[in-house]
Amino acid sequence: MKKIAIVGLGFVGAAMSVAIASKLKKRKEKFIVYGLERNNKQGKDICNSFTNGNFPFDTTDNLLIKKTAEVIKNKNLVVTTNKNCLSDCSIIVIDINLDLKKFNESLKDYKKSIIEISKFLKDDVLIIVETTLPPGFCNKIIYPIIKREFVKKNKKIEKLKFVHSYERVMPGKNYIKSITDYFRVYSGINNQSAIAAENFFRSFINTKKYPLCKLDKLEESEFAKILENTYRTVNIALIEEWRSLGEELNIDLFRVIDAIRYRKTHKNIMLPGYGVGGYCLTKDPLFGKISSKKFYKNKFKFPLTQKAMNINKKMPITTLLKIKKIFKNLNFKKILLLGISYKSDVSDTRDSQSKLLYDYLKKNKSILTLHDPLVKYWKESSVDVLNKLPNLNEFDLVVFLVNHDFYKKINFDVKIKNKKITIFDANGVLNKKQINQIKNKRIRLLFNGR
Numbered sequence: 231m232k233k234i235a236i237v238g239l240g241f242v243g244a245a246m247s248v249a250i251a252s253k254l255k256k257r258k259e260k261f262i263v264y265g266l267e268r269n270n271k272q273g274k275d276i277c278n279s280f281t282n283g284n285f286p287f288d289t290t291d292n293l294l295i296k297k298t299a300e301v302i303k304n305k306n307l308v309v310t311t312n313k314n315c316l317s318d319c320s321i322i323v324i325d326i327n328l329d330l331k332k333f334n335e336s337l338k339d340y341k342k343s344i345i346e347i348s349k350f351l352k353d354d355v356l357i358i359v360e361t362t363l364p365p366g367f368c369n370k371i372i373y374p375i376i377k378r379e380f381v382k383k384n385k386k387i388e389k390l391k392f393v394h395s396y397e398r399v400m401p402g403k404n405y406i407k408s409i410t411d412y413f414r415v416y417s418g419i420n421n422q423s424a425i426a427a428e429n430f431f432r433s434f435i436n437t438k439k440y441p442l443c444k445l446d447k448l449e450e451s452e453f454a455k456i457l458e459n460t461y462r463t464v465n466i467a468l469i470e471e472w473r474s475l476g477e478e479l480n481i482d483l484f485r486v487i488d489a490i491r492y493r494k495t496h497k498n499i500m501l502p503g504y505g506v507g508g509y510c511l512t513k514d515p516l517f518g519k520i521s522s523k524k525f526y527k528n529k530f531k532f533p534l535t536q537k538a539m540n541i542n543k544k545m546p547i548t549t550l551l552k553i554k555k556i557f558k559n560l561n562f563k564k565i566l567l568l569g570i571s572y573k574s575d576v577s578d579t580r581d582s583q584s585k586l587l588y589d590y591l592k593k594n595k596s597i598l599t600l601h602d603p604l605v606k607y608w609k610e611s612s613v614d615v616l617n618k619l620p621n622l623n624e625f626d627l628v629v630f631l632v633n634h635d636f637y638k639k640i641n642f643d644v645k646i647k648n649k650k651i652t653i654f655d656a657n658g659v660l661n662k663k664q665i666n667q668i669k670n671k672r673i674r675l676l677f678n679g680r
């Protein structure tokens with residue numbers, strides 16, 4: 231029987247394990263996928279959730295919910311906190327996190343994890359590292375650790391197959407399909423490794439429609455991931471920089487950008503927004519600098535990337551200042567914040583930019599109500615979040631912060647009666663029809679970028 235393990239069942243690994251288990255099910259060869267988590271509270275909670283047939287994170291992807299129940303029931307996916315499951319696996323996918331915050335601690339932790347994993351490896355195993363890493367990390371840190379452990383145990387390192395491949399998983403409505411039906415980049419330490427990975431990817435990715443992209447060196451795959459997210463980061467900062475002039479000129483930047491997008495080469499120019507949050511865009515672009523510092527004596531600086539990161543970090547301040555301008559005194563003002571997750575249609579609240587506004591308003595003693603269709607409890611702020619939309623008429627100010635689909639269905643003709651309310655669409659959430667509904671009621675409506 232073929233045994234495959236996914237180490238780390240976070241937002242990436244949890245979906246990967248279900249994606250693999252549900253696709254392999256259709257093949258003749260018998261197999262089992264192990265999902266390995268840490269033996270701590272978080273790890274045990276994730277495993278318990280899976281064992282009960284539930285995906286461990288709230289998601290709007292019904293296919294993923296259905297597939298999770300199926301693969302657990304049929305025992306195609308078995309989750310555990312016991313590392314012994316690794317010992318006879320022929321493929322191990324590493325989906326553990328390397329964080330930017332407290333980097334040295336996280337690095338120590340990551341290395342320790344690799345040492346632990348190495349102790350259980352068969353010598354001809356295929357290791358696929360999916361963690362987003364500072365370029366150079368696989369060759370300079372991970373592979374040497376495994377090699378040392380192999381030498382200690384008299385195992386042949388030549389047989390080991392080692393690959394880096396990065397995830398482009400998007401935990402929204404098409405969460406599982408963003409793994410099985412999407413382009414995949416990878417590179418192996420040698421040809422044999424790349425071929426093994428290619429065969430594996432073909433077993434669960436729709437490669438006919440989404441051909442695989444093989445790069446030559448491990449560093450190239452690591453680099454591609456970082457550059458991809460840095461490109462996005464700089465693109466966002468560019469629009470944020472131009473937003474202020476647009477507002478001064480009373481320009482609708484959304485329409486201007488639509489016009490620019492007619493030009494094929496400019497289709498992915500960003501729209502103005504409220505802020506940049508989440509685990510990846512707040513971390514990945516700075517991995518270039520870390521690579522330079524760790525491996526190249528700080529030889530390479532990244533002034534443009536750093537500047538873009540600074541601009542993006544400050545973005546929520548614009549919203550905050552606009553609110554301050556209207557409500558000179560926020561004391562006891564009833565304010566509804568709509569959207570707590572870091573982006574649309576996900577339940578992930580890591581580095582959510584809603585926090586900056588929440589903290590500011592809380593400090594100013596506003597009476598705050600929080601709503602998000604996908605978040606029940608905001609871990610980072612230790613506060614409950616409503617899933618049912620409250621009566622909008624009870625608030626002085628309603629701020630749309632996250633572009634959830636749910637908010638696009640609000641009918642303001644029906645929902646709004648109180649003319650004194652102020653609505654602030656801080657993130658391009660409302661559609662034309664909704665904007666007109668609000669404007670027709672002569673209610674004060676604010677935007678970023680319009």
Ligand SMILES: NC(=O)c1ccc[n+]([C@@H]2O[C@H](COP(=O)([O-])OP(=O)(O)OC[C@H]3O[C@@H](n4cnc5c(N)ncnc54)[C@H](O)[C@@H]3O)[C@@H](O)[C@H]2O)c1
Pocket residue numbers: 237238239240241242243266267268272273325326327328343346360361362363397398399400401509510
């Ligand atoms: N979240 C995304 O949308 C996304 C997208 C693309 C790439 N990535 C990258 O993928 C990697 C994982 O991201 P994530 O969002 O899933 O992170 P995460 O923090 O949600 O998940 C990591 C999981 O690994 C577990 N873990 C850590 N050490 C372990 C060990 N020794 N044994 C078993 N389990 C262990 C943790 O308990 C955690 O549950 C990161 O490098 C991230 O940058 C994330």
